[in-house]
Amino acid sequence: MDKVFAAHPLMTFGAGLQAPEWYRAIPFVVDKGVDMVDILPGFPNGTFALAPEQRALYHALCTLAGNSTFFLWQKIAHEFRHSLGLPGDLLAPFLHQVVANALQPEAARMATGPVARVVTGKKNIGLRHEAGID
């Protein structure tokens, strides 16, 4: 179809309203070759070009990035509240930092926690066995 363009706001929307700055920070992914200024003059959000044939991959990646973690974290926050007696949003500063770390180009070298501390982990397991803890 001629003069029909795709412009996708890369964001999740709930029933509640947000402050104006929140809306202005949403990036829009638009069809390659389309200039948003031609369609909506004065549109203030950042726009990023994508070839239409890559739209399906793009949307699959967005959905995977958001939904899979949403369901996992919802479960974990529930466990914090009901099994540990801790507030679910205690995880917020940590998880915001995980977002920031994971999206950096050098993220592949930035894994932390027990996964990255293989040497420490093996040493600890050895010490626990020696002490007869396990």
Added chain:
Amino acid sequence: MDKVFAAHPLMTFGAGLQAPEWYRAIPFVVDKGVDMVDILPGFPNGTFALAPEQRALYHALCTLAGNSTFFLWQKIAHEFRHSLGLPGDLLAPFLHQVVANALQPEAARMATGPVARVVTGKKNIGLRHEAGID
């Protein structure tokens, strides 16, 4: 052991340094019955009590929350850069909002995207078949 206490900073730490406010926002999970003010007078961070026997579950949940999403998002940001030609951090506002949504007590009712739009999804699939797109 007597007078040995656990105090866990719920955060991920990299090689770089952050602003002082970043450190003060880190919640500390401490052994139930221990008052951080007795151990470190003037300690400014929020502290949250946990029974020592729940420490293993707590730490497993933290690791699952952080590492699993870290590896997934790192892959997705890589695909954004190399398959779609989009900046990896284009996902940042969206994923920060997913953090905020998932940790709310009412999160179970807040799923969005194609997963939540089953009716729309089925309708679209039907229309695509009718139009001979698939």
